[in-house]
Amino acid sequence: MFTIFGIPGPLLFGQLLLGLINGAFYAMLSLGLAVIFGLLNIINFAHGALFMMGAFVAWMLLNYAGIGYWWALLLAPLIVGAFGLVLERTLISRLYKLDHLYGLLLTFGLALVIEGLFRNEYGSSGMPYQIPSALQGATNLGFMFLPNYRGWVVVAALVVCLATWLLIEKTKLGAMLRAATENAPLVQAFGVNVPRMVTLTYAGGVALAALAGVLAAPIYSVNPNMGSSFINTVFAVVVIGGMGSIIGSVLTGFGLGIIEGLTKVFYPEASATVVFVVMAIVLLTRPAGLFGKAA
Amino acid sequence: MAEMPMLAVDALHAWYGESHILHGVDFTVNEGEVVTLLGRNGAGKTTTMKAIMGLVGRREGSIRYRGTETIALRPDLIARAGIALCPEERGIFASLNVTENLLLPPVVASGGLDLPTIYALFPNLKERSASQGTKLSGGEQQMLAIARILRTGARLLLLDEPTEGLAPVIVQQIGRTIREIKARGFTVLLVEQNFRFAATVADRHYVMEHGKIVDMIPNAALSSNMGKLHEYLGV
Ligand SMILES: Nc1ncnc2c1ncn2[C@@H]1O[C@H](COP(=O)(O)OP(=O)(O)OP(=O)(O)O)[C@@H](O)[C@H]1O
Numbered sequence A: 001m002f003t004i005f006g007i008p009g010p011l012l013f014g015q016l017l018l019g020l021i022n023g024a025f026y027a028m029l030s031l032g033l034a035v036i037f038g039l040l041n042i043i044n045f046a047h048g049a050l051f052m053m054g055a056f057v058a059w060m061l062l063n064y065a066g067i068g069y070w071w072a073l074l075l076a077p078l079i080v081g082a083f084g085l086v087l088e089r090t091l092i093s094r095l096y097k098l099d100h101l102y103g104l105l106l107t108f109g110l111a112l113v114i115e116g117l118f119r120n121e122y123g124s125s126g127m128p129y130q131i132p133s134a135l136q137g138a139t140n141l142g143f144m145f146l147p148n149y150r151g152w153v154v155v156a157a158l159v160v161c162l163a164t165w166l167l168i169e170k171t172k173l174g175a176m177l178r179a180a181t182e183n184a185p186l187v188q189a190f191g192v193n194v195p196r197m198v199t200l201t202y203a204g205g206v207a208l209a210a211l212a213g214v215l216a217a218p219i220y221s222v223n224p225n226m227g228s229s230f231i232n233t234v235f236a237v238v239v240i241g242g243m244g245s246i247i248g249s250v251l252t253g254f255g256l257g258i259i260e261g262l263t264k265v266f267y268p269e270a271s272a273t274v275v276f277v278v279m280a281i282v283l284l285t286r287p288a289g290l291f292g293k294a295a
Numbered sequence B: 001m002a003e004m005p006m007l008a009v010d011a012l013h014a015w016y017g018e019s020h021i022l023h024g025v026d027f028t029v030n031e032g033e034v035v036t037l038l039g040r041n042g043a044g045k046t047t048t049m050k051a052i053m054g055l056v057g058r059r060e061g062s063i064r065y066r067g068t069e070t071i072a073l074r075p076d077l078i079a080r081a082g083i084a085l086c087p088e089e090r091g092i093f094a095s096l097n098v099t100e101n102l103l104l105p106p107v108v109a110s111g112g113l114d115l116p117t118i119y120a121l122f123p124n125l126k127e128r129s130a131s132q133g134t135k136l137s138g139g140e141q142q143m144l145a146i147a148r149i150l151r152t153g154a155r156l157l158l159l160d161e162p163t164e165g166l167a168p169v170i171v172q173q174i175g176r177t178i179r180e181i182k183a184r185g186f187t188v189l190l191v192e193q194n195f196r197f198a199a200t201v202a203d204r205h206y207v208m209e210h211g212k213i214v215d216m217i218p219n220a221a222l223s224s225n226m227g228k229l230h231e232y233l234g235v
């Protein structure tokens, strides 16, 4: 067995992979948060709960309707996205004229309610979700065995992040979104239905969280707390990357996942806090975040 | 029956929060005209433009565009009716490049200028098409802000102080542009502080004071009204 810095190779790569997987989820979740924050100016505290809903909807589709993983990848984001659309129209849209804090309180309350409802119904012990048969097994990379499903999650997350980035930075629709993020009234005065765009953006961010939830279902057990265990770190990612920055949230998401994984190898005691240490350092040196524009 | 004005503003009141800014503004703009709003700083010219676009907190009275009441419409629907604003602060988007800024406003009707025509009018915009919008010079940003609304098919253009803070050669270029778009049949409502410039492009001038229209001077009568104008504008 080979070692690196005195650490057995398989242990190191195993933790790196774990970090990369966590990073993939950090990236997908903070990406949605960043897009929503950019346009709605709301920190969507319900994001973790909606991620959890994505996993639950996949589980329900399988157990109640016999609809498998691949369809769930499509259907769960649509269903949870539609739920987000209703949330925005009926509740969140009432708060745009008020202070940010109200949006934060509302979405935080929504998260508690959603998680509470699922806990009531399904308990908190968690339910397994099978890895789809096509992705079972592992591949020998020479230096380690890579479980196929985990490799798929990393690739899928990268594709999702890249596609979102292309959509926002390189398309006409994305230009409209960026413009409305800067000056929504003017964009509306050019004839764009900005309120509808805001609703669809929220739904899109929510659908992204739900997609991440489906991807997560076979890795972490499907349980009502799966969102809240992620979301603290995800908020740290958003702050470190720079509020509202797309690239920032993706790079920071993957980067922090890897840093966390490495810390588990070299100094396990700090693995739970390293993210927040990084956050403190970044905030002290670059208050707007690594990729944020200084206010 | 007299021909219906393209824009008829009647007893227009507007508020920002609690502050009551417009106190019954009345004026009309006929199709094909260039009409200015003159007035001192704070008279309410920008607020009038914003009120027409639906961008003030609250407005009352009547704003009819081609006979249709727009006082209760959302800004996007007012734009879709065929009115476009070039705002005082220009409103160039920093996160968009020049081409993206130019193509941002959706086409609301046929009859707008096509891109080759726009690039012929504003050659700089073509050269700098990949630059970030706010990296342009002030004059170029103003060109971009005007060019952007010529594409959309809107026929009534609201230009809020397009010459503000620009060098004389650029002001002349903007003057040529305004005469050119008038020749192409666009109708323009122009806010200006500089009435010497206004005189070179406009058909009629309205004078605003304290949120009201206090006078209307046809361009032909401008020179005989110089004394009065100096008093209105405090220049
Ligand atoms: N967003 C706002 N909130 C509150 N008051 C405002 C706001 N914008 C303008 N005002 C006030 O409304 C009045 C009219 O302003 P407006 O911008 O319409 O003037 P203006 O004629 O365009 O002046 P200028 O020539 O300086 O551009 C001013 O007293 C101004 O202080």
Ligand SMILES: [Mg+2]
Pocket (backbone or CB within 6 Å): B045, B046, B047, B088, B160, B161
């Ligand atoms: Mg003004």
